[in-house]
Amino acid sequence: MKYVYLLQSLSVPEQRYIGITANLDERLRTHNAGGSPHTSKYRPWKVVLHLCFQDDQRAVEFERYLKSGSGHAFAKKRFW
Numbered sequence: 001m002k003y004v005y006l007l008q009s010l011s012v013p014e015q016r017y018i019g020i021t022a023n024l025d026e027r028l029r030t031h032n033a034g035g036s037p038h039t040s041k042y043r044p045w046k047v048v049l050h051l052c053f054q055d056d057q058r059a060v061e062f063e064r065y066l067k068s069g070s071g072h073a074f075a076k077k078r079f080w
Helices: 024-032 056-066 069-078
Strands: 002-009 016-021 045-053
Touching: 002 024, 002 056, 016 024, 016 056, 024 045, 045 056, 056 069
Parallel strands: none
Antiparallel strands: 002 016, 002 045
16 A cells, blocks of 8 residues: 655745655654655644545655646645
8 A cells, every 4th residue: 555645844835745655654653763865954743634545656656746747736626
């Protein structure tokens, strides 16, 4: 089972991050502890949305979509 998640920085609210993980709580702790180079300078983070997928491949495909141009537009309109 995989989670696709959307984060928003609490210190710089216009900064957002999209990721995928099998353990959402642990991954959020890693982001907030500075353990990811992509998110460390905008700590702390909050989860805006998470979606759970039973099929790992579908989760990967949805994350890839959200990171695309049209996926960013979709997420911005619906979730941020």
